[in-house]
Amino acid sequence: xxxxxxxxxxxxxxxxxxxxxxxxxxxxxxxxxxxxxxxxxxxxxxxxxxxxxxxxxxxxxxxxxxxxxxxxxxxxxxxxxxxxxxxxxxxxxxxxxxxxxxxxxxxxxxxxxxxxxxxxxxxxxxxxxxxxxxxxxxxxxxxxxxxx
Amino acid sequence: xxxxxxxxxxxxxxxxxxxxxxxxxxxxxxxxxxxxxxxxxxxxxxxxxxxxxxxxxxxxxxxxxxxxxxxxxxxxxxxxxxxxxxxxxxxxxxxxxxxxxxxxxxxxxxxxxxxxxxxxxxxxxxxxxxxxxxxxxxxxxxxxxxxxxxxxxxxxxxxxxxxxxxxxxxxxxxxxxxxxxxxxxxxxxxxxxxxxxxxxxxxxxxxxxxx
Numbered sequence: 001x002x003x004x005x006x007x008x009x010x011x012x013x014x015x016x017x018x019x020x021x022x023x024x025x026x027x028x029x030x031x032x033x034x035x036x037x038x039x040x041x042x043x044x045x046x047x048x049x050x051x052x053x054x055x056x057x058x059x060x061x062x063x064x065x066x067x068x069x070x071x072x073x074x075x076x077x078x079x080x081x082x083x084x085x086x087x088x089x090x091x092x093x094x095x096x097x098x099x100x101x102x103x104x105x106x107x108x109x110x111x112x113x114x115x116x117x118x119x120x121x122x123x124x125x126x127x128x129x130x131x132x133x134x135x136x137x138x139x140x141x142x143x144x145x146x147x148x
Numbered sequence: 149x150x151x152x153x154x155x156x157x158x159x160x161x162x163x164x165x166x167x168x169x170x171x172x173x174x175x176x177x178x179x180x181x182x183x184x185x186x187x188x189x190x191x192x193x194x195x196x197x198x199x200x201x202x203x204x205x206x207x208x209x210x211x212x213x214x215x216x217x218x219x220x221x222x223x224x225x226x227x228x229x230x231x232x233x234x235x236x237x238x239x240x241x242x243x244x245x246x247x248x249x250x251x252x253x254x255x256x257x258x259x260x261x262x263x264x265x266x267x268x269x270x271x272x273x274x275x276x277x278x279x280x281x282x283x284x285x286x287x288x289x290x291x292x293x294x295x296x297x298x299x300x301x302x303x304x305x306x307x308x309x310x311x312x313x314x315x316x317x318x319x320x321x322x323x324x325x326x327x328x329x330x331x332x333x334x335x336x337x338x339x340x341x342x343x344x345x346x347x348x349x350x351x352x353x354x355x356x357x358x359x
Binding site (some may be wrong): 007008009011012015017042043045046049050051052053054055056058059062063066067069070071073074077 | 196
C-alpha cells in the first residue's frame with residue numbers, strides 16, 4: 001500500500017474507523033515500514049489519552065428539569081410573540097388616532113400620509129423590538145452571575 | 149408564527165413517564181411525525197433522548213456550563229419552531245446539530261464583539277491529580293485547532309460518533325472528515341509528545357495544512 005496513503009489511514013486504523021479490508025492493508029504496510037509502525041504506536045498512545053477525555057457532568061438533577069425548562073421556554077416564546085403583536089397593534093392604533101386628523105384631511109397629499117404611517121409603524125416595531133431585546137438580554141445576563 | 153399552531157394542542161407539560169411511554173415505543177420517524185403535528189409529549193421524548201448530547205456538544209464549543217445549558221435548550225426550542233421544514237425520513241440529530249452549532253457560533257461571535265474573555269475550559273473536564281497537567285495541555289491543543297478540526301475531534305472523542313455520523317452531522321464528505329481527523333491527530337500527537345515520551349517531534353509534514 002502507498003506510504004502516504006497509509007499515513008492518512010493510520011489514525012483511523014488506531015480508533016477502529018476502518019473496514020476490515022482497509023485495516024488489513026494498513027497492517028501489511030506497518031509490518032514493512034518502521035516509520036509508519038512508530039507513528040501507529042504513538043497514535044495508539046494518543047488514542048488512549050483521548051479516550052479518557054470527558055466533560056464533567058453538570059450539576060446534579062439538571063436532567064430531571066431539562067424538559068420542563070424547554071417546555072416553559074417554548075410557552076414563553078409564544079407569549080413573547082403575542083405580547084409583541086398586541087403591543088404593536090395597540091401602539092399603532094394609538095398613533096393612528098393621534099394623526100387621524102391629518103390622514104382624513106383631503107388637502108394633504110397621499111404620499112405624505114403614507115410617509116407618516118410608515119414612519120409611525122417603523123418606530124413602533126423598532127421600539128417593541130428594542131424593549132423585547134433589552135428584557136431578553138437582561139434575562140440572559142443574569143445567568144452570568146451563576147457560579148459555573 | 150409557524151410554530152404557534154403546533155404549540156396549541158397540549159397545554160401542560162406531560163407528566164414524566166406517563167405520556168412518554170406510548171411515544172417511546174415508536175420509531176424516531178413516527179415520533180417526529182407526531183412532533184410535526186404539534187404533539188409536545190412526542191417532542192419530550194426527542195428532547196429527553198438528545199438532551200445530554202446537545203448539552204455536551206454545546207459545552208465543547210462554549211466551555212461554560214450555564215451557557216451550554218441555555219444554548220442547548222435554545223436549540224430544542226428553535227428546532228421545534230422549525231420542525232415543519234424537517235424531513236422525517238432523515239435522522240434528527242444531524243439536522244438538530246446544524247441548528248445547535250449555529251447557536252454556539254453566534255454565542256462565540258457575540259462574546260468576541262463584547263470582548264469577553266472566553267473561559268479556558270479546563271475546569272469543565274474530568275481530571276485526576278496525575279493527569280491534570282497533560283489533559284490541560286491537550287485541551288489547549290484541541291482549542292488551538294482550526295474550527296473544522298476541533299469540531300471533528302469533539303464529535304469523535306467527546307460524543308463518540310462514528311465517521312459516518314460525523315460526516316452526516318457536519319455535512320462534509322467522509323474523506324474530508326478523515327482528513328480533518330488526520331491533521332488534528334497529528335497536531336495533538338505533537339502536543340502530547342512531551343507527556344508520552346515520544347522520541348522526536350512527529351507529524352511534521354503537512355501538519356499545519358489541514359483546516
